[in-house]
Amino acid sequence: MPLELAELPPLRSLGFDIMEVLEQAYFPQPCAKLVESRCSVYAARPNNCRGYRCKVLRRLEQGELDVEQARALVQKATSLRSTVQQLLASVSDCTSSVWARLEAFLKAENLQLDSPEFSRRHPQLGMHLMMLRRMVDEEFLVKKDAAGGQGRCLLIRPAGHTCMPP
Ligand code: SF4
Numbered sequence: 111m112p113l114e115l116a117e118l119p120p121l122r123s124l125g126f127d128i129m130e131v132l133e134q135a136y137f138p139q140p141c142a143k144l145v146e147s148r149c150s151v152y153a154a155r156p157n158n159c160r161g162y163r164c165k166v167l168r169r170l171e172q173g174e175l176d177v178e179q180a181r182a183l184v185q186k187a188t189s190l191r192s193t194v195q196q197l198l199a200s201v202s203d204c205t206s207s208v209w210a211r212l213e214a215f216l217k218a219e220n221l222q223l224d225s226p227e228f229s230r231r232h233p234q235l236g237m238h239l240m241m242l243r244r245m246v247d248e249e250f251l252v253k254k255d256a257a258g259g260q261g262r263c264l265l266i267r268p269a270g271h272t273c274m275p276p
Contacts, residue, residue: 111137113156124151147188164250183249190242197235212239 113121113128113135122128126137143151149159166183169175175183191208198211212223221228229236 111139111141111156111158113137113158117156120154121156124154126156147184163252165252166250168252183245187242187245187250190238190245193238194235194242197232197238208242 115135118128118135121137124143127142129136129138137156141149143149143155149155163171166175166180170177170180194208195211198208198215215221216223216228219231221231
């Protein structure tokens with residue numbers, strides 16, 4: 111997650127683990143401040159976090175979903191993510207995102223995602239991953255908008271998307 115230079119001192123004092131690469135500052139995902147599906151530093155969260163509203167939040171704001179429906183979607187997606195994480199347990203780096211773990215898993219197994227061989231060797235993982243990706247795509251991702259905004263998602267991070275808890 112990219113950070114603005116001006117916000118680095120207060121974020122460092124909150125304990126954010128900040129990396130600086132080529133004059134751009136980041137903090138790693140999954141975010142260590144996400145505790146039981148909530149931001150533990152909500153009032154002082156980074157500006158990028160503050161500005162992001164996923165599709166579920168937008169639908170909630172527009173009255174298309176009520177709070178319980180939105181919560182149910184988040185819980186269902188979180189549960190699917192946990193299942194995929196468990197199925198990827200052979201990948202040792204448990205601090206990385208689901209997507210990073212999946213990439214490592216595919217590399218270690220010399221498999222292509224969505225290939226028949228992948229489905230044959232890992233049917234449970236393939237099925238849950240498909241459900242998670244579909245759900246994230248349909249319920250959470252905000253596609254590029256007219257202003258050029260980037261779709262982002264907290265659950266997995268396909269190439270071309272940045273990752274962001276709600
Ligand atoms: S909003 Fe999410 S990513 Fe941002 S600081 Fe809070 S938990 Fe971390």
